Amino acid sequence: MSIAIDTATPPSAPLDEKAAAAEARYAQATQLQLTWWRFRKHKLALVSLVVIVLFYAVAIFADFLATTDPHATDARRSFIPPQGIHFFDENGFNPHVYGLRGVRNPRTFQLAYSPDPSRKLPVRMFVRGYTYNLLGIFETNIHLFGVEGARAGESMFLLGTDQLGRDLYSRILVATRISLFIGLAGVVLSLFLGVLLGGVSGLYGGWVDLVIQRIIEVLRSVPTIPLWMGLAAALPRTWNVIQVYFAITIIISLIGWTDLARVVRGRFLALREEDFVVAAELSGASQGRIIFRHMLPSFTSHIIAATSLALPAMIISETSLSFLGLGLRPPAVSWGILLQDAQNIQVLSGAPWLLVPAIPVTMVILAFNFLGDGLRDAADPYG
Amino acid sequence: MVIYLLRRLGLALITCVFISIFTFVIIRLPPGDFVDAYIANLAASGSSVSAEQAEAMRREYGLDRPVVVQYGIWMGRVLKGDFGVSMVWRRPVTEVIGDRLWLTMAVSVSALFLTWMIALPIGIYSAMRQYSIGDYIFTTLGFIGLAIPNFLLALILMYLGFRYLGLNVGGLFSAEYAQAPWSLARVWDLTKHLPLPAAVLAMAGTAQLIRIMRANLLDELRKPYVVTARAKGLTEMRAVLKYPVRAALNPFASSLAYLFPYLVSGSIIVSLVLGLPTVGPLLLQALVAQDMFLAGAIVLLLGVMTVIGTLISDMLLMWIDPRIRLEGR
Numbered sequence: 001m002s003i004a005i006d007t008a009t010p011p012s013a014p015l016d017e018k019a020a021a022a023e024a025r026y027a028q029a030t031q032l033q034l035t036w037w038r039f040r041k042h043k044l045a046l047v048s049l050v051v052i053v054l055f056y057a058v059a060i061f062a063d064f065l066a067t068t069d070p071h072a073t074d075a076r077r078s079f080i081p082p083q084g085i086h087f088f089d090e091n092g093f094n095p096h097v098y099g100l101r102g103v104r105n106p107r108t109f110q111l112a113y114s115p116d117p118s119r120k121l122p123v124r125m126f127v128r129g130y131t132y133n134l135l136g137i138f139e140t141n142i143h144l145f146g147v148e149g150a151r152a153g154e155s156m157f158l159l160g161t162d163q164l165g166r167d168l169y170s171r172i173l174v175a176t177r178i179s180l181f182i183g184l185a186g187v188v189l190s191l192f193l194g195v196l197l198g199g200v201s202g203l204y205g206g207w208v209d210l211v212i213q214r215i216i217e218v219l220r221s222v223p224t225i226p227l228w229m230g231l232a233a234a235l236p237r238t239w240n241v242i243q244v245y246f247a248i249t250i251i252i253s254l255i256g257w258t259d260l261a262r263v264v265r266g267r268f269l270a271l272r273e274e275d276f277v278v279a280a281e282l283s284g285a286s287q288g289r290i291i292f293r294h295m296l297p298s299f300t301s302h303i304i305a306a307t308s309l310a311l312p313a314m315i316i317s318e319t320s321l322s323f324l325g326l327g328l329r330p331p332a333v334s335w336g337i338l339l340q341d342a343q344n345i346q347v348l349s350g351a352p353w354l355l356v357p358a359i360p361v362t363m364v365i366l367a368f369n370f371l372g373d374g375l376r377d378a379a380d381p382y383g
Numbered sequence: 384m385v386i387y388l389l390r391r392l393g394l395a396l397i398t399c400v401f402i403s404i405f406t407f408v409i410i411r412l413p414p415g416d417f418v419d420a421y422i423a424n425l426a427a428s429g430s431s432v433s434a435e436q437a438e439a440m441r442r443e444y445g446l447d448r449p450v451v452v453q454y455g456i457w458m459g460r461v462l463k464g465d466f467g468v469s470m471v472w473r474r475p476v477t478e479v480i481g482d483r484l485w486l487t488m489a490v491s492v493s494a495l496f497l498t499w500m501i502a503l504p505i506g507i508y509s510a511m512r513q514y515s516i517g518d519y520i521f522t523t524l525g526f527i528g529l530a531i532p533n534f535l536l537a538l539i540l541m542y543l544g545f546r547y548l549g550l551n552v553g554g555l556f557s558a559e560y561a562q563a564p565w566s567l568a569r570v571w572d573l574t575k576h577l578p579l580p581a582a583v584l585a586m587a588g589t590a591q592l593i594r595i596m597r598a599n600l601l602d603e604l605r606k607p608y609v610v611t612a613r614a615k616g617l618t619e620m621r622a623v624l625k626y627p628v629r630a631a632l633n634p635f636a637s638s639l640a641y642l643f644p645y646l647v648s649g650s651i652i653v654s655l656v657l658g659l660p661t662v663g664p665l666l667l668q669a670l671v672a673q674d675m676f677l678a679g680a681i682v683l684l685l686g687v688m689t690v691i692g693t694l695i696s697d698m699l700l701m702w703i704d705p706r707i708r709l710e711g712r
Contacts, residue, residue, distance in 0.1 A: 214394065217394060217398075218397060218398045218401050220644070221398050221640065221689065221693050222401075222405075222686055222689065223648035223685055223689050224644070224648050225651045225652055226648065226666060226682045226685050226686070227405065227686075229651070229666060230409035230670065230678060230679075231409070231412075233670035233671065233673070233678070234409060234412030316532045319532060320652055323534060323652075324652065324667060325667075325671070326670065326671075339538070342538060343656065345541055345542070345545050348538075348541075349542065352546070355538065355539065358531075358535045358539070361535065362527075362531050362535070365529075365531075366527070366530035369526060370526070
């Protein structure tokens with residue numbers, strides 16, 4: 001793209017120190033550096049990268065950022081609307097949320113909580129809340145922010161609560177973890193299958209290639225959701241959350257590998273005829289060395305780009321399956337499971353905040369698409 | 384051309400066999416065989432089945448024979464149009480599915496046409512006016528369309544329709560036609576209800592096709608023959624529409640083969656949200672209740688219909704593109 005402008009300067013041009021230095025830098029740069037330089041020009045992709053890193057950071061520190069135990073249910077506080085933080089009161093800066101007041105429903109005589117403006121719960125940084133494992137190692141109960149002096153059942157509900165009175169904000173944070181990492185796990189599995197089968201297909205050609213190509217075509221011409229549904233529904237009910245998690249990962253990568261296999265095969269086919277591969281062959285390098293030392297590095301960037309484009313598809317798959325109730329099962333929390341609550345139009349019209357998990361889903365998918373686009377452009381030296 | 388056609392036909396057959404094996408696996412996957420499930424189902428409703436009866440049923444369905452033979456027996460029945468009996472509905476599977484399958488196809492196919500109708504003009508516009516405000520708007524919209532899963536879009540539309548217009552946007556028929564026999568009025572009613580689910584389904588595919596069309600046409604527009612056409616004084620419209628668009632249309636048609644399975648797939652989940660009387664909700668119910676003959680029949684029929692749809696789109700492609708038609712001559 002625009003890097004080419006640097007090299008386009010003919011050597012006979014008046015030697016500008018800076019240009020010469022840039023040219024030397026360009027000539028000595030590794031493939032990865034070149035890709036990175038091209039990638040940096042793609043502003044939207046760069047922003048997307050930051051967004052994705054932030055999302056994964058949230059996923060890792062979800063419990064630290066959460067304010068309320070995402071699994072704690074309390075029937076009395078079901079469907080509390082989102083509570084805004086009030087930053088000022090009559091004494092100046094004093095962030096607070098309103099406390100809850102129990103009100104007996106005049107018709108059903110059930111006790112239900114509603115916000116009580118007369119009581120203020122101060123919002124503070126680094127407060128102690130429910131206990132969790134930070135990074136799976138340290139047991140702690142410190143949270144980035146939260147309320148102080150809350151009575152039992154009281155807390156802050158930034159995005160409201162669901163039917164069982166669980167805090168939606170905290171649940172979305174915790175769901176980020178499963179939704180993002182199941183995508184990652186699925187992509188790793190697809191990548192393994194795709195590189196293996198695509199590589200074999202591209203390297204050996206002949207009938208092996210033919211068979212693998214037909215398998216890919218067959219897989220791609222089958223409607224995926226009914227297949228996934230069939231497989232997912234067949235998972236034994238007795239399996240625990242972790243077993244189901246891995247089974248779902250395998251199911252969604254069963255179709256996902258085909259795209260990656262195509263990319264890898266295409267690259268192998270193109271590279272097989274390249275001079276440097278022939279040269280390596282002639283100098284007696286073993287096949288393994290040719291593949292891993294010479295061929296693979298020259299298209300890692302393509303694989304990375306294809307991977308980042310495959311990730312959003314994985315995330316959508318998991319979300320769809322869980323949304324249908326065939327994916328992960330409670331108590332696991334994922335975006336799909338949260339959106340399941342929003343399925344009923346009657347419930348939704350009373351508690352529209354249940355649709356909020358759609359926002360992170362859309363954001364992440366959008367970010368991964370932009371990132372993948374940018375990476376693909378950057379990986380292509382002729383782009 | 385004949386070779387191409389035969390190759391496609393062969394591939395379609397292989398795909399159908401693959402789908403049937405897959406379906407068979409789905410039917411067999413739940414623990415225990417279906418007679419166990421059937422007995423459990425009956426027991427739940429109060430009646431009981433003797434051991435002899437169970438044994439007779441097992442023999443009838445060949446459950447005491449090796450798996451391959453079982454597959455053969457099952458396939459033989461399916462080819463004769465006998466998909467077995469739905470356990471939950473206690474009626475033949477074909478009866479339960481009824482015209483839901485055709486409605487599924489109606490939704491998918493209308494989504495396909497909608498995709499074409501929207502993507503083609505916008506794609507041409509975006510390529511002709513590259514980097515214009517309109518191009519940026521469509522590109523952004525396209526990306527958003529790609530990023531929102533269609534069931535979410537359906538949910539949001541449902542909510543907005545319910546909240547601000549006070550109407551239920553779901554369903555394929557008005558209340559008075561839901562159970563009515565087919566008539567012209569009912570077909571008209573269906574036509575009125577189709578656009579919304581079709582639009583929801585078409586969203587992502589349209590976004591993708593606009594991008595493909597734009598990229599292809601941009602490549603074509605840079606070619607010398609377009610410059611020649613312009614130099615000869617052809618109007619811009621004619622210079623673009625006459626040849627470059629036709630050349631760019633080719634990959635457009637080939638992507639159809641991938642688009643159709645995607646649309647059928649999407650129609651399942653969108654139907655669930657919008658409450659459409661397609662096979663989608665039926666499939667979910669059947670899977671949850673482990674009514675495996677019903678679920679299997681739906682997966683099989685959907686798969687085969689998709690393969691046929693893909694085959695038709697391949698033939699369409701052949702008709703459009705002389706390069707394929709002349710291949711293998």
